[in-house]
Amino acid sequence: MFKGIGGDIDLAIVSHSGLISVTGIYDLTSNGSGTALSTLHVETIQIPEPSSLFLLGASLTMMGMFAHRLKAKSRA
Amino acid sequence: MRNVLTTTAVLVAGLSFATQSNAEIFIGLQETGVNGGVLKTMATDTVITGFANFAGKYGVYTINAITASTPPASVDPLDSTAMNISSATPGELKVFVSATDVPLSGVTQFLSSLTSNTLPTGWTAHLSTY
Numbered sequence: 001m002f003k004g005i006g007g008d009i010d011l012a013i014v015s016h017s018g019l020i021s022v023t024g025i026y027d028l029t030s031n032g033s034g035t036a037l038s039t040l041h042v043e044t045i046q047i048p049e050p051s052s053l054f055l056l057g058a059s060l061t062m063m064g065m066f067a068h069r070l071k072a073k074s075r076a
Numbered sequence: 077m078r079n080v081l082t083t084t085a086v087l088v089a090g091l092s093f094a095t096q097s098n099a100e101i102f103i104g105l106q107e108t109g110v111n112g113g114v115l116k117t118m119a120t121d122t123v124i125t126g127f128a129n130f131a132g133k134y135g136v137y138t139i140n141a142i143t144a145s146t147p148p149a150s151v152d153p154l155d156s157t158a159m160n161i162s163s164a165t166p167g168e169l170k171v172f173v174s175a176t177d178v179p180l181s182g183v184t185q186f187l188s189s190l191t192s193n194t195l196p197t198g199w200t201a202h203l204s205t206y
Binding site: 001002003004005006007008009011012013014015016017018019021022023024025026027028029030031032033034035036037038039040041042043044045047048051062 | 091129136137144146151152153154155156157158159161162163164166168169170171172173174175176177178179180181182183184185186187188189190191192193194195196197198199200201202203204206
């Protein structure tokens with residue numbers, strides 16, 4: 001609730017795959033003439049799931065092993 | 077090695093295509109004594125996909141200039157601004173900006189930034205997202 005100029009942030013974590021809706025509400029109450037200017041901004045940050053992290057780790061390990069083998073081969 | 081790179085590039089391109097959004101956006105207004113106090117849709121993204129704007133009078137608020145955007149018009153699920161000019165008559169106006177069919181995959185953190193840039197003395201602004 002703002003009674004003057006100011007800013008606020010709100011965090012929420014959602015676990016869902018599919019289509020969602022995002023709604024913003026400006027609830028203004030005036031006591032006479034004047035001008036209000038407000039903004040809403042919602043951004044998302046993807047959080048890797050444990051299984052995704054495992055796959056990423058396994059991929060990096062495999063790539064490291066592959067590079068090591070190539071290096072060893074080129075030395076021989 | 078070239079095959080691996082090609083496969084990876086194709087996979088990445090496929091994933092990019094799969095996450096393309098066809099989200100829609102709506103702007104609605106609600107004020108006691110106007111339209112029976114029922115929420116009324118004032119604008120949708122009919123001209124520019126993912127972007128809607130409304131400019132006009134509603135109830136005791138003589139000028140309202142409201143914008144809202146969602147993909148593909150913007151990167152984020154919801155970006156919006158609202159400028160509302162009121163007459164001398166006190167009143168409460170609710171502005172709804174809603175983006176639908178926003179694709180989501182897995183665990184996602186939503187960060188909402190709410191800002192009141194200008195607010196006359198005695199007014200209140202309650203900003204929220206859900």
